[in-house]
């Protein structure tokens with residue numbers, strides 16, 4: 534793995550020019566109301582300088598708005614039929630579409646035996662995203678709680694397999710929500726990792742230091758974007774300020790990245806949110822924005838992501854470059870694609886996408902929602918217990934594994 538041999542900082546020296554991402558989408562494809570223009574602040578202040586906000590065409594032309602609109606599947610509406618019975622309007626065509634999509638991304642529940650066949654006599658390493666994977670997507674990011682049955686399930690998973698949570702949230706925030714000390718955590722999209730102590734990594738990598746965890750246990754702490762802390766803090770404060778007039782907008786500080794939520798913003802004003810973020814980033818060429826589920830994520834331009842975090846954790850667990858290891862990554866978001874890609878390209882394990890709608894992905898399998906995630910994890914734990922019992926019984930039965 535790269536980390537072992539290279540001591541090069543993951544910070545990219547060449548910032549990505551904003552204009553490189555322009556897709557040339559024709560502005561006539563999008564509607565634009567006077568009200569948008571009126572509600573957009575004409576200027577904002579940063580470090581004493583007055584900045585004029587760019588043209589709203591900027592966000593249209595570079596595909597920002599389209600990506601914002603496409604960033605989360607619409608909720609299914611409950612409708613009343615003529616006999617007054619309520620039912621989900623997950624129209625038949627949606628279901629047909631989903632079913633045909635699962636031909637390319639088969640259900641990890643239906644293909645459970647194929648997965649465990651490959652896992653036999655291997656060490657599974659489990660990587661779990663948080664929002665949309667362990668807790669359902671809800672309107673208020675502060676209320677994205679994990680259910681007690683899910684917590685109990687993840688606890689059992691961690692008893693049987695090394696398990697890590699890899700989240701876009703800050704490490705402290707995701708720990709506050711998960712509350713399990715027996716896991717490893719990677720917050721801020723992998724830019725803040727606590728993993729097992731690894732002398733190889735901490736001796737060889739300048740961004741990896743020995744520290745202590747929530748229980749005072751010795752761990753490795755890896756923070757490749759440490760130098761961005763003051764910048765992220767400044768950007769967080771600026772974003773809070775410039776979005777305060779937009780009803781429903783919410784800005785979260787995730788230590789090494791910032792989230793700007795527009796889930797609760799009137800759709801007519803999404804373009805304003807996009808434009809404000811886009812304009813502010815012109816002042817910060819070493820930051821970029823990515824799209825999550827109804828959220829814009831502002832993060833450092835460094836060569837680091839959830840996929841690199843998986844590689845880092847596998848390495849620190851001593852599970853890299855081994856044929857007897859099967860990593861499984863479960864996630865629902867675009868940022869999880871980096872992890873799926875790492876596993877797919879190295880033909881090392883399984884990426885499982887959580888989605889109830891058709892999506893292009895680097896994952897191999899799919900699960901519909903968080904309840905299917907829980908079911909899959911429970912099946913895996915039961916399978917592992919059975920394997921361990923069979924191994925214990927084997928000498929008495931004269932069977933050799």
Ligand SMILES: O=P(O)(O)OC[C@H]1O[C@H](O[C@H]2O[C@H](CO)[C@@H](O)[C@H](O)[C@H]2O)[C@H](O)[C@@H](O)[C@@H]1O
Pocket residue numbers: 662663664665669670671672673674675677699700701702785787792794796825826827828830866868
């Ligand atoms: O990597 P993750 O653990 O999946 O975190 C990604 C983002 O999750 C949160 O936002 C998302 O979930 C919220 C609660 O369900 C929802 O309200 C929001 O619309 C989603 O985007 C979190 O608040 C973000 O900061 C994370 O980056």
